Amino acid sequence: AQHYGISREDVTLGRILGEGFFGEVYEGIYTTPKGERVNVAVKTCKKDCSPENKDKFLSEAVLMKKLDHPHIVKLIGIAEEEPTWIIMELYPYGELGQYLEQNKPCLAVPTLILYALQISKALAYLEAINCVHRDIAVRNILVASPECVKLGDFGLSRYIEDEEYYKASVTRLPIKWMSPESINFRRFTTASDVWMFAVCMWEILSYGKQPFFWLENKDVIGVLERGDRLPKPDLCPPVLYTLMTRCWDYDPSERPKFKDLVCSLSDIYLMEKELAKEQERNNRHRPPKIMEPPSFQEPPPKPSRPRYKPPPQSNLLAPKLQFQVPEGLCASSPTLTSPIEYQSPANSLHTPPLNRHNVFKRHSMREEDFLRPSSREEAQKLWEMERLKMRQVLDKQQKQMVEDYQWLRQEEKALVMTLLLSLTDGVAEFTGPPQKPPRFGAQSIHPAPTANLDRTDDTVYSNVMDLVRAVLQLKNEISLLPPEGYILVVKNVGLSLRKLIGSVDEILPILPAASRTEIEGTQKLLNKDLADLINKMRLAQQNAVTSLSEECKRQMLTASHTLAVDAKNLLDAVDQAKVQANLVKLCLE
The missing domain is CATH 3.30.200.20 (Phosphorylase Kinase; domain 1)
Structure with missing residues (x-):
């Protein structure tokens, strides 16, 4: 030693x-x-x-x-x-709090997340040896190098050994970092350390700001019990803030363990690091900005569209605006001005000579494309040409939109039909809409048919259909449910799967031995599918308030679809085994 x-x-x-x-x-x-x-x-x-x-x-x-x-x-x-x-x-760089304040301009978000990840690893180590720290804050973290931080100040730390928690007797406690149960009852556990660690992460992502700096210590517990939490720091990734809010669950048993936080923070760190590299590559390959000549940098002000009226013929144009093409003649204008509103330069008394450098140009037009009408008739022609061109563009865009919409509808219906046909053969209530005529050159989809057997008292078949109904219920309701409601539809799928596997286990002993291996393998695959669905559900709940919400729900639907397809494969395997053992009758319809 x-x-x-x-x-x-x-x-x-x-x-x-x-x-x-x-x-x-x-x-x-x-x-x-x-x-x-x-x-x-x-x-x-x-x-x-x-x-x-x-x-x-x-x-x-x-x-x-x-x-x-x-x-x-x-x-x-x-x-x-x-x-x-x-x-x-x-350590030469001192406390992390001061280091964050002094080096804010050069500390990128991935580096901040790296600091949080390193401290979570230290706390996972303490968690494994049943030690609570009780004072996790940036003031107690030291910076060994720009890429390495270390947790210190174990003056308040205690081993909890076989006891469930340690009850503090001292009064020098960091109230603004503490969990509700620690403030109310001086109860300290690994779960209360998780709460404090999330507050410490908030400090790191806020570059050393004190949590609840706008509150007195005595007011903190009232705010927490009202359900309020620290706001998201400006640069904090949404997925990381969602992780913080999980650590701030009022119920200590619902907070994640440090070993899980290490995994989550590792993923977030790698994601943010890759994102930063991608942004750096984009900035490096971005072409240099080309500056225009000074005389063209600032075009003259454009009159407001709703209230634009041509000036009277007796009025002179603004000195800096020698001549302005009416807005209806500009190539990128969404509205067309009537030629009646156009004032010919010939009718504008005392108009100075036209100067090419003073002409108002649109950046969408080249110099050689810029036409200057010299008479009312020419302006009329230009206006007609512009109107015709705009009409053609709008017609083409509208036609493309209609075609795109029709294509999306057809693809959506084709996907729904594929799902229903492959999962619910023989069940009338799950048949889709009438089959549309095949498109030219398209290959028709032929799902593997379920055996045409007598389904009287066939519990496996009825349980597969119940599972399919549960999956379709999940598909239909997932976009309408709040995150806490996901567990209900997933639980329904899980119960249906349990009934299905139970019914298969009942008949498995009487099936041929050669078929059992495939059936048991499919059962294991279904259990894996359910575990995957549950993981996707948790991911969707964690990211419900982030930009990843829709992607997580899509992954959840994909996992449920995979489970339903494997359930049908199990039914087919059982049917085949029954036929080999002469345990079923073919339907004579």
Whole structure:
């Protein structure tokens, strides 16, 4: 075992770094037995400290002796003679809170998530050895390097051993970081550490802001019990904020474990890191912006469309706007101006000569395409040409929209038909709409038919149909249900699957041995399908308030469809085994 006793003569104290609960914290240099000089932080205990407080002070060192993790501050040793010192590694970048504030411009979101991931790994380690930290905050995290942070300050930490929770007796508690049960009952568990860790993540994504800085300590519990939580930081990815809100569940048993948080944060970190790389590649390959000549950078102001009226013929045009083409003649204008409203330059008295650099140009037109009418008749022709061109474009777009809509409707119906035909052969209430005439060149879909057997007292068949109904109910209701309602339709699918597998188990012993392997394999596959559906449901619930919501629901529907198809495959396997064993009669209809 490592020896932690250190002679006071081997430690040289420097400046004061801060003040702890029991005494000052110094910067120092420790000279190892090999002569190496190591920068250290020295926690001291006041000389007039009571024996009880001295024991509490040393309890941090006793705990840290047993900890060995790359993201937990390392204990160097203990000087036990009066005054007692605890010597730990000193990290050059200081506390994470100050580091975030000072380096905000150069800290990208993936780096912030990396810090959260590293601390979650340290806390998962503590979770595994039944240790609660009780003071997880950026002020207690040290920055070892720009890519590495370490959890420290174990002064409030305790082993919970076989007890379910540790009840605090001290009053120096960080209220704004604490869970409701910790504030109300001084109850501390791994679940309350999960709450605090989510608050710490909020601090990190807010670049060191204090949580609930707008509230007094006494008001925090009322806000939490009302259901309010810390708002999403501006740069926080929605999926990460959803994870935070799960950690802030009022019910401690509903909060995730640290081992699960490590997995979730790893996925989020990789996703954000890849997104940042993609943005960097796009910025690198973006063509340089071409600046226009100064004389064309700012076109003259365009009159408001609804209230535009041509000026009287006796009025002069604005000095900077020598001549303006009516808006109806502009190539990208959505509305067409009548030629009656057009004022010919010939009728504008005292109009200065036309200057090509003063002509108002649309960026959508090239110089050679820019036509300048010289008379009322020419303006009439231009207006007619523009109107005809616009009409053709609109007609073409409208035709394309109609064709696209019809195609989407046909594809949607074809997908529904495929699902229903492949899952519900022989069930009248699940037949789809009448078959449409096949499109030219399209291949008709022929799902594998279910055997035409006598279904009297066929429990496997009826249970497969019940499962299909449950899947179709999920498909129809998923877009209408709130996230907490997903579990009801998925539970219905699970109960139907349990009945189906039970009915198959009942007849399995009387089926041919050669067929049982395939049937049992399909049963295992169905259980895997259900587990996949449940995972997709949880993912959809977690991302209900994020931009991934629709994609997660789509994956959930895909998983349910796979389960239903495998249920039909199980029915086919059972039917085939029954036919081989002469246990069924063919339907003579």
